Amino acid sequence: MSAELEQRCIISGIGQSEIGRPLQRGVTALTLDACLQAISDAGLRPADIDGVITWPGSVTGAGGLAPPGPGTCGPGVHAVIDALRLQTNWHYAGPETPGAFATVIHACMAVATGLCRHVLVYRGVNEATAWSTATDRVGADPDGVAGMMGWLLPYGAFSGPNWMGSWITRHMHEYGTTREQMGAIAVNARRNAQLNPAAVMRKELTLEDYLGSRMISDPLCLFDCDVAVDGAVAVIVSAREHAAGLPHPPVLFQAVGSALRGRASWDQWQDLTQTAAADAGAHMWARTELKPSDVDIAGLYDGFSVLSLFWLEGLGFCGTGESGPFVEGGARIARDGELPLATGGGHLSAGRLHGFGHLHEVCLQLRGEAGERQVADAEVGVASAGAGPLASCLLLSRG
């Protein structure tokens, strides 16, 4: 039994633009591609859309836990509303959320409360075009860096590997997690990407390649890091009464998770052996009678390979500290394993879409439309987004 929020909503349509590194087309064009595709996929027209949300929206400044970088924002909600001449009952964007899937959960809240019937949820990026290095953060705010980043940047912690590195160091220290185990996540993602024509990294990647790649911020190496791309994903969250007569099977919400129980901070988080994934995961399972053993496929956030380990534990797919042995060798997480992970290549190999790539892939799988990489009988899937103190997750099922 799902809680009331989830019972009232479905994902009625999905869309994804071309993904590349880089692309000639601009991020607004890519975003509108994905949005129009999702609207059409749901059997709707732009005039039917009455709600819009994105993450983080058109924001600048490094005050929050998820500071924007070059190309990470995409067009804001007002730009999309105006471009598609949408007429909305509600719209919103903001960076201070429990991870990127807060957008989907917000959309569900808008639908479940009757504020909207069809909410367009999108994420557009052009990091491959915009991002050269993190030097804009090195030179950021010469008068002084405000907010969360004011505690991190002065110490040369410019990017995600610097913020997450200490967490996985502690996980290795407490539980004996190894680089070979972390590498199993990267190798699995690449193997799946080889069957995904839209994935940007499709050349074979072996565990030896992984172990031989250069270190970025110990113990995270190059192949632990996802790949900046240009591209966009959109989904339509609709009221459940629209499930009948859709062009494609609806995707049902079984549960959402968005809880944060630890410090809302990168540097003050107390237990570095787990992330907010544990909070969001417990929250999600408390809203459903389904169990981790019911899940057929998982799109676990892999902005860094190790984040999938934290999500595996946080979502209860294995015990605390046991994610390393769980993935070791890769058989269990392969497409024919007991818990197929990152079936489209994940962000590590299909491109950094901040969780939305996983959401699109999980929906494709649940609709039975994943082509050559389709997992047989995929009925229940989980998608998750977030690192460190940021986490949100969605338990979805085939309608």
Place this chain on the structure above:
Amino acid sequence: MLPIPLITADNEAFWTGGRDGRLLIARCSDCGSYSHPPTPRCSACFGQNVGPVPVSGRGRVHSFTVNRQQWSPELEVPYVIAIVELDEDPAVRIFSNIVGCPADEVVIGMPVEVEFVHRGDAFLPVFRPVDA
């Protein structure tokens, strides 16, 4: 130059205590709890009688990462980014650098002591290994 923190009324004591060689952490005079980062209200009892007090500057490496990426041409790599837990209260974590030893010698649990790097208007606490 590496970034400097924006100094505000809330964090000024922390970022400038090093001028006098002191690491100042916010502490509640009612319940005795430390709060970090500094805040106008005690994070344990939410009272207002919280203010900066000097601590020993000693602690242990709770965890760390060695940055090897040349994010910018002026950066000298590698360098150690660490989270230090203070002896007075291990829940108080100071995000910092470990200096004064080769990066590959840093381990979890290593005892360290504060020193300060003057940059702009800030005196950034950094930590150096010491004998236990």
